[in-house]
Amino acid sequence: MSEPAVLEVEGVTKRFGAGASEAQVLRGVDLRVEAGEFVALVGPSGSGKSTLLHVLGLLQTPSEGTVRLSGLDAGALDDAGRARLRRERLGFVFQFHHLIPSLTAEENVRIPLALASGSMRATLRPRALESLRAVGLEAKADASARTLSGGEQQRVAVARALVAQPGLVFADEPTGNLDTENADQVFRLFRRMHAERNTAFVIVTHDVALAARCDRVVTLVDGRVTSDLRTPSGAA
Amino acid sequence: MPIEIFLAWRFLRDGRLQTGLIVVGASVGIAVMVFLSALMAGLSTSLVRQTLGTQAHVVVRPAEQVARALRPRPGDTLVVAAVERAPRRLRSIVDWPARQLEVASMPGVTAVAPSVVGAAFALRGTTRRSVTLLGVDARSFGRIYAVEAHLRSGRFGVSATGAVLGVALAADLGVRVGDRIRLQAAQREPETLRVEGLFDLGNRDVNERWVLVAMRTGQTLLDLVGGASRLDVAVSEVFEAERTARRIADRTGLDAESWMARNGQLLVALSSQSASSMLIQFFVIVAVALGIASVLAVSVVQRGRQIGILRAMGAPRGRVVGVFLLQGVIVGLASSVTGSLLGAGLALAFSRQVENPDGSPTFPVELGPWLFVRAVTVATAVGWTAAVAPARRAARLDPVEAIRNE
Numbered sequence: 001m002s003e004p005a006v007l008e009v010e011g012v013t014k015r016f017g018a019g020a021s022e023a024q025v026l027r028g029v030d031l032r033v034e035a036g037e038f039v040a041l042v043g044p045s046g047s048g049k050s051t052l053l054h055v056l057g058l059l060q061t062p063s064e065g066t067v068r069l070s071g072l073d074a075g076a077l078d079d080a081g082r083a084r085l086r087r088e089r090l091g092f093v094f095q096f097h098h099l100i101p102s103l104t105a106e107e108n109v110r111i112p113l114a115l116a117s118g119s120m121r122a123t124l125r126p127r128a129l130e131s132l133r134a135v136g137l138e139a140k141a142d143a144s145a146r147t148l149s150g151g152e153q154q155r156v157a158v159a160r161a162l163v164a165q166p167g168l169v170f171a172d173e174p175t176g177n178l179d180t181e182n183a184d185q186v187f188r189l190f191r192r193m194h195a196e197r198n199t200a201f202v203i204v205t206h207d208v209a210l211a212a213r214c215d216r217v218v219t220l221v222d223g224r225v226t227s228d229l230r231t232p233s234g235a236a
Numbered sequence: 237m238p239i240e241i242f243l244a245w246r247f248l249r250d251g252r253l254q255t256g257l258i259v260v261g262a263s264v265g266i267a268v269m270v271f272l273s274a275l276m277a278g279l280s281t282s283l284v285r286q287t288l289g290t291q292a293h294v295v296v297r298p299a300e301q302v303a304r305a306l307r308p309r310p311g312d313t314l315v316v317a318a319v320e321r322a323p324r325r326l327r328s329i330v331d332w333p334a335r336q337l338e339v340a341s342m343p344g345v346t347a348v349a350p351s352v353v354g355a356a357f358a359l360r361g362t363t364r365r366s367v368t369l370l371g372v373d374a375r376s377f378g379r380i381y382a383v384e385a386h387l388r389s390g391r392f393g394v395s396a397t398g399a400v401l402g403v404a405l406a407a408d409l410g411v412r413v414g415d416r417i418r419l420q421a422a423q424r425e426p427e428t429l430r431v432e433g434l435f436d437l438g439n440r441d442v443n444e445r446w447v448l449v450a451m452r453t454g455q456t457l458l459d460l461v462g463g464a465s466r467l468d469v470a471v472s473e474v475f476e477a478e479r480t481a482r483r484i485a486d487r488t489g490l491d492a493e494s495w496m497a498r499n500g501q502l503l504v505a506l507s508s509q510s511a512s513s514m515l516i517q518f519f520v521i522v523a524v525a526l527g528i529a530s531v532l533a534v535s536v537v538q539r540g541r542q543i544g545i546l547r548a549m550g551a552p553r554g555r556v557v558g559v560f561l562l563q564g565v566i567v568g569l570a571s572s573v574t575g576s577l578l579g580a581g582l583a584l585a586f587s588r589q590v591e592n593p594d595g596s597p598t599f600p601v602e603l604g605p606w607l608f609v610r611a612v613t614v615a616t617a618v619g620w621t622a623a624v625a626p627a628r629r630a631a632r633l634d635p636v637e638a639i640r641n642e
């Protein structure tokens with residue numbers, strides 16, 4: 001193993017609250033995701049999938065354990081350092097798109113690039129448009145985000161997550177709010193980015209059929225990883 | 237464009253109604269500030285100008301004579317008597333031409349005019365009026381008092397046999413330019429002079445009492461041949477007059493009194509008025525700040541999810557702070573522009589509305605560029621300050637809380 005894994009966690013626990021109201025959500029999670037892996041994270045509701053994703057995505061700090069991104073220990077970083085890692089290496093897609101409604105589709109997609117350079121400059125527009133083309137929405141580039149349909153908004157959110165070409169993308173029920181056709185479209189986008197750029201994905205989903213189309217399925221029950229399987233498609 | 241400015245602008249544009257309302261509200265506050273300041277400045281300037289129209293900045297007189305008690309010699313019979321002040325006899329400034337030159341050469345002094353001033357009676361037929369007789373040199377006197385500019389008729393030259401008087405006095409005596417009046421002073425025989433001009437210096441007392449004659453004529457009438465009982469001094473900075481007066485007194489040993497010492501009450505009134513106007517402005521500004529702060533605080537709550545996703549995408553806290561501080565600044569700047577225009581318009585309209593009988597504004601306003609510079613500075617600073625708390629709140633927002641799928 002010469003290259004460090006894109007994501008590596010050891011003994012991660014997460015507790016909320018204190019004393020009598022303390023709730024232990026993660027109870028010692030070990031997980032390793034190599035560059036270019038395509039992982040589904042499944043489990044019953046309340047098992048801690050979203051919490052794990054937030055910890056892996058450096059949005060929350062674990063109570064115990066270490067999180068390493070490409071060998072870099074996130075526990076050693078301050079808030080600004082974690083923000084920088086998110087900006088430069090990670091992409092996020094959530095169940096609700098969280099677009100900024102007052103911006104156009106293209107401007108929303110341009111934000112991650114602008115955050116990297118500090119400036120909302122026009123020279124970043126071609127890259128944003130390219131990312132929109134990849135999700136089939138170039139024609140809607142200058143439409144206000146609030147005028148798009150739910151499926152279109154989620155595809156813009158996907159374009160936004162992928163525009164800066166992160167090595168690792170976290171998606172929390174990215175298709176949970178979409179009909180089957182839109183869900184399928186978003187999922188196919190993920191697979192294409194994965195194929196074209198070798199982007200690693202960790203996707204939380206309740207959809208068994210979608211999980212089956214991933215290369216690897218990690219099951220979380222009550223804050224612990226209970227199974228970690230390669231699917232036939234992934235093994236192929 | 238820096239991303240903070242871009243987002244700040246879009247957020248404001250998006251919340252058009254809220255932004256519009258708070259800009260209107262803040263504009264009204266700024267307008268009140270501009271309006272009050274313009275009014276106070278105008279009032280102060282016009283009162284000071286009015287006061288100085290008939291008063292020299294500094295008046296120099298002979299030093300007060302102090303009655304000295306004789307030192308008793310041993311063996312003398314001591315007679316105890318109350319020391320009574322001698323009735324003020326008109327005295328000349330010793331060696332006044334030299335003193336005039338000395339004062340004129342002092343820094344800040346722009347003009348010095350010698351004169352003999354004393355009480356007299358103006359007679360015409362059976363009418364008799366007590367007046368203040370001023371024997372002046374028309375040229376230097378004109379540099380202290382704008383008589384020329386306020387002439388109603390005739391001219392201000394004062395020949396040896398001429399007199400220039402106030403319009404009210406002329407009306408009392410029933411004289412016009414070219415008529416003759418008699419002047420009597422210092423228990424001497426009255427002299428007949430020709431009325432050469434009538435002035436209206438805007439001060440009732442002066443218009444009723446002043447009679448200007450040639451210096452030589454005044455000296456003769458007041459029995460002070462070759463003398464000057466006072467020097468009137470003009471300075472370049474009117475509010476420096478008191479300092480200049482003290483310097484003159486120190487240098488020459490003469491009495492020197494500034495207009496500020498003579499009008500202490502006016503100055504106290506002006507400064508207490510400006511203090512109360514400052515207080516009003518302060519509270520208005522506080523209200524504006526609270527208004528901006530509350531609108532931004534609401535906007536932070538409304539945009540929680542958007543802020544959360546920005547943070548998730550790696551926006552550092554500093555940038556989030558910047559986005560909201562800039563919104564405060566933009567609101568402040570916009571309000572300062574509209575508020576200044578509104579305040580200036582209000583001030584002008586108000587000063588036109590209320591007029592004196594002669595058509596001049598009762599409330600003159602002064603709209604200097606400094607007023608607008610101050611409005612912009614204050615409004616921007618207030619917008620910034622008001623945004624600090626909401627901005628910090630936005631930066632502290634937990635992205636996970638904001639994003640939770642609910």
Ligand SMILES: Nc1ncnc2c1ncn2[C@@H]1O[C@H](COP(=O)(O)OP(=O)(O)OP(=O)(O)O)[C@@H](O)[C@H]1O
Nearest residue numbers: 016017023025043044045046047048049050051052
């Ligand atoms: N900030 C918090 N404070 C207290 N409890 C929390 C907090 N965040 C999450 N939890 C609890 O942790 C548990 C796991 O939540 P989490 O959202 O990770 O589950 P999940 O597996 O994503 O569920 P779902 O499939 O329904 O989305 C839940 O019982 C939740 O109530």
Ligand SMILES: [Mg+2]
Nearest residue numbers: 049050051172
């Ligand atoms: Mg969840």
